[in-house]
Amino acid sequence: MFPLRKGRRRGVVLAGLTVASLALAGCAGSSATEETNAGGASIEYGADKSAYAEALADMEPVTLAIQSTGPKGSATGRRFEDYAAAVEDWSDGKISFEFTYSNGMAPPDEVHLALSDGRLDIGSVMPALVPGDLPAANALGDLSHLGRQTPVDWMLQWHGIMLDLAAAAPDVADEYEEHGMKLLLPAFGSGAYMPYCADPGTSASALDGRGVASQSKVQNKEAKALGMTPTSISYAEMFEGLERGVIDCAYSTVTGAALGGFIPAAPHVAYAEDEGFNSPAGSIAISLARWNELPLAAQQLMYDRLDVLLQANFEGAWENTAAAVTAIHDAGGEMAPFDDDAVARLRAVHEAVETDAARTAEQDxxxxxxxxxxxxxxxSYEDFPAWYAQGVPDLQPYFDALWDGAMGERRPS
Structure with missing residues (x-):
């Protein structure tokens, strides 16, 4: 059953934040295209399914082209499939979806173009792959090391931090609209990034000189601070690079490591519970032209059911985490804490980009x-497989907290 929204909306917890305080880059040029809708009734936040169906009873049916990042039925693709099923169900079939799987319509670095030119209606945009087009989103991504780095805490805290900071920085949504997109979900991730290495190493001296596959500019800085040599190797090439010894380590999430199959070649993982690595995230966007054609209630429904997308994202990430931890142990590896010297070097990199606003969001x-x-x-990661085997807990209180804050304030009205 898809969760029902509950609770009252209130002001943004971090309402005092500004674009300047976040140090996010603004976009040059003209202002964003004005958002509109096809009118109709407004649905109160927290309404049940029948209220949406009634409001959309006279809507002309629409089929939206959506692209999943994963194969049909996969843990990584589940978020798109569950979201589409929820929207179709709650709209009483007025909104349906036509799927393309495994980035089959547009590669990750071209999804923003496909949304703008009409090839896709909904897709996952990776700002880190197009920094020139989405500078404000990339500046937000510079803060993505925040949050506790343990598996359950990271998923819950990190998403809250990033969604609050994005809502407090309107430049992020504005630049999407300047490129013909409506930003639905500013950030989602599949777990904390950590270095997966062929040999053990938790101190800066042990890591010194190792080559590491890096996924972002900030990760390059983190690698260099640890004495490592970053190199740009695509996700698809990590397995071969580690197997052949071209690189010694690879920055990855547990999801990436599990799906990439390279854990046997790099089963030694280091992390600091309170000091993360930059975590390049995805976002969910819809064609702005298509969005503006929808009745207000349809827009509200598509926004409110993002809770289903997040639920599926969490469940998929945790499924992959359990598999990754087991694979690490089976390969004779470990997930070990960084030594103090390595943590201090990471902290120095992060202090250069953090602001009081970011630290406030993290603590909040x-x-x-x-x-x-x-x-x-x-x-802990050590205890995670046993925790996961008991079943994912009820996350409704968490979603209530999200929609009671910044997500509620961004709701179409």
Whole structure:
């Protein structure tokens, strides 16, 4: 059953934040295209399914072209499929979807173009792949090291931090609209990035001189601070690079490591619970032209059911995390804490980009997660497979917290 939204909307927790305080880059040129809709009734936040169906009863049916990043039925593709199913169900069939799987319509670095020119209606845009087009989103991504780095805590805290910061920086949404897109979900991730290495190493001296496949400019800085040599190797080439010894390590999430199959070649993983690595994230966007054609209630429905997308994203990431931890142990590896010298070097890199606003968001969501009392918060990677085997806990209190803050403030109205 798809979750129902509950609770009241309130002001943005970080309402005092500004683009300047976040140090996000603005976009040059004209202002963004004005957002519109086809009119119609507005649905109160938290309404049940029947309210949406009634409001959309006279809507002309529409089929939206959506692209999934994964194969049909895969853990990584589940978020798109569950989201589409929820929207179709709650719209009583007025909104349906035509799927392309495994980035079959547009490669990751061209999804923004496909949304703008009409090849796609909905897709996942990776700002890190197009920094020249989305500078504000990339500046937001410079803060993506924030949050606790344990598996349950990261997913909950990191998304809260990034969604709050994005809502407080209108330049992020504006630049999407300047490129013909409406930003639905500013950021989603599949777990913390860590170096997966062929040999053990948790100190800066042990890591010195190792080559590492890096995924972003900030990760390059983090690698160099640890004495490592970053190199640009695509995700698809990591397995071969590690197998052949072209690189010694690769920055990856547990999801990337599990799906990439390179854990047997690089089973030694290091991380610091309170000091993360830059985590290039995806976003969910819809063609702005298509969005403006939809009735207001349809826009609200597509926005409100992002909770289903996030739920599926969390479940898929945790499924892959359990598999990755097991594979690491089976390969004779470990997930070990960094030594203090390595943590200090990472901290120095992060202090150069963090602001008071970012640290406030981090602490705010740490406190919220602790207060929610969700089972699994604080679970270590070592204990994670056993926790996961018990089943994913009820995340409705978490989604209530998201929509009670910045996500609620961004809701179409």
């Amino acid at each position: 969501w740490a406190d919220r997660i602790d207060a929610l009392g969700i089972d699994g918060v604080g679970t």
